[in-house]
Amino acid sequence: MESVDQFELSKEFLDRFGEAIEAEETSFIIESLNGVNPADVTALLHEFTSTQSKYVLSLLQLETTAEIINGLEADLRSKFLQNFSPLEISKFINELDSDDGADIINELPIKIREEVIEGIENQEKAANVLELLRYDEDCAGGLMAKELIKANVNWSIGKTIEEIRSQAENVQKVYAVYVVDDFDRLVGRVSLKKIVLAEDHMKVSSIYDNEVISVETYKEEEEIASIMRKYDLEALPVVNRQGKLLGRITIDDIVDVITELAEQERQLMAGITEDVEEDDSIWMLTRARLPWLVIGMLGGLLGALFMEAFEENITLTLTFFIPLIMATGGNVGIQSSSLIVQSLANKSAFTKTTYKRLWKVFWVAILNGLLLAALVFFGVQFLMGSGLTLALIVALSLLCVVLLASFMGTATPLLMDKFGINPALASGPFITTANDLLGLAVYFGVAHLLYSL
Amino acid sequence: MESVDQFELSKEFLDRFGEAIEAEETSFIIESLNGVNPADVTALLHEFTSTQSKYVLSLLQLETTAEIINGLEADLRSKFLQNFSPLEISKFINELDSDDGADIINELPIKIREEVIEGIENQEKAANVLELLRYDEDCAGGLMAKELIKANVNWSIGKTIEEIRSQAENVQKVYAVYVVDDFDRLVGRVSLKKIVLAEDHMKVSSIYDNEVISVETYKEEEEIASIMRKYDLEALPVVNRQGKLLGRITIDDIVDVITELAEQERQLMAGITEDVEEDDSIWMLTRARLPWLVIGMLGGLLGALFMEAFEENITLTLTFFIPLIMATGGNVGIQSSSLIVQSLANKSAFTKTTYKRLWKVFWVAILNGLLLAALVFFGVQFLMGSGLTLALIVALSLLCVVLLASFMGTATPLLMDKFGINPALASGPFITTANDLLGLAVYFGVAHLLYSL
Numbered sequence: 001m002e003s004v005d006q007f008e009l010s011k012e013f014l015d016r017f018g019e020a021i022e023a024e025e026t027s028f029i030i031e032s033l034n035g036v037n038p039a040d041v042t043a044l045l046h047e048f049t050s051t052q053s054k055y056v057l058s059l060l061q062l063e064t065t066a067e068i069i070n071g072l073e074a075d076l077r078s079k080f081l082q083n084f085s086p087l088e089i090s091k092f093i094n095e096l097d098s099d100d101g102a103d104i105i106n107e108l109p110i111k112i113r114e115e116v117i118e119g120i121e122n123q124e125k126a127a128n129v130l131e132l133l134r135y136d137e138d139c140a141g142g143l144m145a146k147e148l149i150k151a152n153v154n155w156s157i158g159k160t161i162e163e164i165r166s167q168a169e170n171v172q173k174v175y176a177v178y179v180v181d182d183f184d185r186l187v188g189r190v191s192l193k194k195i196v197l198a199e200d201h202m203k204v205s206s207i208y209d210n211e212v213i214s215v216e217t218y219k220e221e222e223e224i225a226s227i228m229r230k231y232d233l234e235a236l237p238v239v240n241r242q243g244k245l246l247g248r249i250t251i252d253d254i255v256d257v258i259t260e261l262a263e264q265e266r267q268l269m270a271g272i273t274e275d276v277e278e279d280d281s282i283w284m285l286t287r288a289r290l291p292w293l294v295i296g297m298l299g300g301l302l303g304a305l306f307m308e309a310f311e312e313n314i315t316l317t318l319t320f321f322i323p324l325i326m327a328t329g330g331n332v333g334i335q336s337s338s339l340i341v342q343s344l345a346n347k348s349a350f351t352k353t354t355y356k357r358l359w360k361v362f363w364v365a366i367l368n369g370l371l372l373a374a375l376v377f378f379g380v381q382f383l384m385g386s387g388l389t390l391a392l393i394v395a396l397s398l399l400c401v402v403l404l405a406s407f408m409g410t411a412t413p414l415l416m417d418k419f420g421i422n423p424a425l426a427s428g429p430f431i432t433t434a435n436d437l438l439g440l441a442v443y444f445g446v447a448h449l450l451y452s453l
Numbered sequence: 454m455e456s457v458d459q460f461e462l463s464k465e466f467l468d469r470f471g472e473a474i475e476a477e478e479t480s481f482i483i484e485s486l487n488g489v490n491p492a493d494v495t496a497l498l499h500e501f502t503s504t505q506s507k508y509v510l511s512l513l514q515l516e517t518t519a520e521i522i523n524g525l526e527a528d529l530r531s532k533f534l535q536n537f538s539p540l541e542i543s544k545f546i547n548e549l550d551s552d553d554g555a556d557i558i559n560e561l562p563i564k565i566r567e568e569v570i571e572g573i574e575n576q577e578k579a580a581n582v583l584e585l586l587r588y589d590e591d592c593a594g595g596l597m598a599k600e601l602i603k604a605n606v607n608w609s610i611g612k613t614i615e616e617i618r619s620q621a622e623n624v625q626k627v628y629a630v631y632v633v634d635d636f637d638r639l640v641g642r643v644s645l646k647k648i649v650l651a652e653d654h655m656k657v658s659s660i661y662d663n664e665v666i667s668v669e670t671y672k673e674e675e676e677i678a679s680i681m682r683k684y685d686l687e688a689l690p691v692v693n694r695q696g697k698l699l700g701r702i703t704i705d706d707i708v709d710v711i712t713e714l715a716e717q718e719r720q721l722m723a724g725i726t727e728d729v730e731e732d733d734s735i736w737m738l739t740r741a742r743l744p745w746l747v748i749g750m751l752g753g754l755l756g757a758l759f760m761e762a763f764e765e766n767i768t769l770t771l772t773f774f775i776p777l778i779m780a781t782g783g784n785v786g787i788q789s790s791s792l793i794v795q796s797l798a799n800k801s802a803f804t805k806t807t808y809k810r811l812w813k814v815f816w817v818a819i820l821n822g823l824l825l826a827a828l829v830f831f832g833v834q835f836l837m838g839s840g841l842t843l844a845l846i847v848a849l850s851l852l853c854v855v856l857l858a859s860f861m862g863t864a865t866p867l868l869m870d871k872f873g874i875n876p877a878l879a880s881g882p883f884i885t886t887a888n889d890l891l892g893l894a895v896y897f898g899v900a901h902l903l904y905s906l
Contacts, residue, residue: 035664039683165650173687174646175628192645193627197618211488229712230492232705234626234687251704252685255711259682262715263795269722270791270880271784278796282813286820289788296784297825297851300777301832307773308837319772320760323889324753326779331724331749331882335742338723342716343731360735367739372750379754384761398750427723429784436776 014047021052030059038064042071050080066095070104078107086112090119097172098125099145099253102132132247140224141217143257144238144247147171150178151204153187158200160190175235178245179208185243188212214239217246221257222345228254265341268422271296271429292429299433303440313448321380321394322440328372328398329405329439330432336361336409337427344413344423354414361410362403369402393450397443404442405435467500474505483512491517495524503533519548523557531560539565543572550625551578552598552706555585585700593677594670596710597691597700600624603631604657606640611653613643628688631698632661638696641665667692670699674710675798681707718794721875722787724749724882745882752886756893766901774833774847775893781825781851782858782892783885789814789862790880797866797876807867814863815856822855846903850896857895858888 013032020028033041033056041060045053045068057065069092072080081089081104089108093101093116101120105113120126128146135141149167151160160177177195179188188210198207214237215224228236228251236249267275271292276285307314340357377395381388409431413423466485473481486494486509494513498506498521510518522545525533534542534557542561546554546569554573558566573579581599588594602620604613613630630648632641641663651660667690668677681689687704720728724745729738760767793810830848834841862884866876 161649196614196648229708255682258711266791270787272788278792282816285817293784296780300780303776304773316769320757322775323756327749327753327889331746334723335725338719339731363735364738368742436780
């Protein structure tokens with residue numbers, strides 16, 4: 001039994017393995033990787049250079065090598081594959097499922113793609129990969145694998161088992177056999193459990209389940225994830241407009257999609273413009289962070305210009321509360337927008353009207369705003385010993401800012417979603433910068449009004 | 454074939470369905486729900502009151518009803534189940550997998566739990582549920598279901614198929630048969646595909662795969678999610694210290710875990726203290742948002758006190774740039790912390806040392822800081838026509854703030870993670886409030902220094 005902790009990358013092992021690579025200790029490398037899960041070897045190779053990794057892979061079997069390359073992160077993989085000839089890449093793809101093969105080809109430079117596809121030995125695989133390249137990567141067509149097992153509704157169970165046997169090598173994970181009619185249209189499914197329990201002479205038509213959930217090729221990945229989650233599916237067949245069975249999407253790919261979407265959202269919320277990770281280069285990290293910082297800075301300069309313009313109406317004491325107004329506006333804005341982002345992500349079957357949403361947000365904002373304004377009113381008066389007017393200005397501005405920031409935080413992601421922009425962008429520096437400026441305007445506006453009374 | 458779009462909750466259908474409930478049109482309700490997936494009925498019931506839902510469920514078969522209740526959101530379900538007697542709840546649990554049953558019991562008021570467990574008709578199910586209640590909900594023991602199919606390594610395939618037949622009703626989804634020795638210790642697995650293709654007289658020992666990944670009961674859900682994702686597993690067996698097979702975790706539960714963890718992180722980043730959704734009550738939403746707003750407000754008041762204390766050193770013009778300094782500090786802090794949260798979430802096998810991390814963060818901050826400072830220096834001088842000293846003060850403060858905020862944004866989540874606090878908390882209002890105060894202190898400190906030169 002293999003326990004998951006068995007293969008751990010200790011510093012010692014890593015050092016020893018590095019030495020073995022340098023000294024080309026073939027037998028040590030082969031022995032230590034014997035029986036190790038390809039996913040673990042992938043993690044190991046992330047610690048070495050491309051040339052070192054290539055050497056290690058050259059010692060393993062082609063099938064294992066292909067699995068390991070398949071597990072590499074996309075950006076690393078495209079760099080790594082530069083060390084291989086198109087024909088070598090074709091050999092790896094020959095060993096992989098069509099969807100994984102298509103993903104790899106999509107990452108290759110355009111000029112060698114054709115050569116790689118031509119080099120795929122298995123003609124059916126090559127045709128499948130070619131077909132998948134037609135689809136957008138983020139939709140059902142791009143996520144599906146062509147490898148699946150199907151049976152004609154008129155077949156016997158015995159014939160179906162023969163089909164499973166002949167496809168056994170191509171289809172690693174069989175959850176169910178898809179049932180099609182004479183025109184290859186999906187009409188149902190039979191679970192493997194049922195096939196195990198059935199007699200060979202029985203007909204598929206007598207035991208299959210005709211309630212099978214499927215999607216068409218254009219369905220987007222977010223929707224596929226939510227369907228598979230809702231119905232607890234481990235595989236989802238993909239059909240064309242005519243209902244013809246084209247492929248299937250497996251849950252492992254969707255788990256990756258869900259994780260990537262969460263990561264993408266986190267980066268949008270944090271104002272990071274490129275898909276970067278902590279271990280990317282310093283220059284990449286700087287570049288990914290700079291755009292929003294510059295926008296925030298321009299917002300700050302605009303704020304300064306604005307204050308300069310109202311210089312005569314502003315007293316120094318008034319400026320003491322700028323941090324308070326700005327911070328509250330920012331916090332309220334992010335809270336509001338992230339609640340909207342959350343409900344957009346869990347799209348329920350029945351969505352509320354924008355009007356109802358804003359109405360509710362308004363009431364929550366009124367409640368929060370009144371409580372905060374009351375607290376701040378007493379805080380300013382007693383803690384700071386400032387006059388009544390100042391306390392009133394700060395409290396009233398705070399209430400207005402909470403209301404405005406709530407509205408902005410709700411409306412912006414909804415609008416973005418409508419225009420096809422990822423609404424999580426509205427939970428980041430975008431909403432903060434906008435709210436900062438709005439907060440300043442409200443604050444000095446209220447001050448001007450109350451002082452001139 | 455059932456297409457996923459077939460059962461759509463249109464406003465018209467919802468109105469019609471509501472009327473049917475009021476008029477107790479039994480036949481209409483039964484007919485429209487006939488063949489509809491329980492997950493879809495669950496979504497439908499979210500639109501009606503508890504009493505209305507109870508009436509609808511009373512018209513359906515017990516097995517379907519149990520599935521529908523199982524699909525309800527936890528908070529809604531515990532409210533909904535208040536309308537049922539303990540014995541009625543026992544009947545639902547009798548139909549469900551042990552892990553789902555245990556989840557439901559965990560949500561019930563403590564005083565009726567015992568009665569519910571005693572009421573479960575199937576004695577084995579009751580014992581299984583009772584066993585699962587011992588484990589923490591967020592670890593492998595709490596996530597696993599007792600339902601699985603196992604075979605002794607010495608059995609024949611024929612006997613194994615008989616075991617599948619006898620368990621077929623209890624175990625809905627069979628991916629593989631787990632292979633155990635005479636002491637019930639997990640030694641391997643046989644995929645259903647292999648069983649379909651094997652002859653009845655063959656021995657399990659001759660075809661089973663002895664490389665099976667398993668976890669012990671105490672393993673935490675984050676780790677389980679990352680294991681199942683890494684190795685593309687649809688089910689993961691759970692063992693005790695002695696290696697005895699106790700249960701299995703299926704991927705559908707882990708997909709839910711991943712989604713919930715992402716939601717939790719989003720709420721922490723947005724400064725929302727309770728698990729709320731847009732459709733919770735106004736009061737709940739207010740309460741969930743208030744704590745961080747108050748903390749942010751107190752930070753703002755502290756800032757005001759601080760500025761008051763330095764009143765003599767502060768000129769009005771100086772305050773024009775408070776928004777700029779604060780906004781940049783906040784943005785940099787959130788960017789830094791979310792990168793750390795991201796790499797903590799994707800814990801690689803080999804983590805960098807804290808020292809190396811801070812060193813890299815320092816360089817990114819220097820680069821970003823210098824670029825921003827240069828931009829702002831020219832911006833202040835030419836755009837605003839302010840003096841050289843002021844431009845220098847703002848630029849220098851900005852550089853310091855970027856450096857400090859980067860450091861805080863990196864160190865805080867790392868520290869939190871070390872103390873077992875969710876590091877995403879550091880990407881929210883916490884880091885913003887701290888950075889605001891820090892930014893003010895740096896700004897006026899630099900101003901004091903440069904003006905007195």
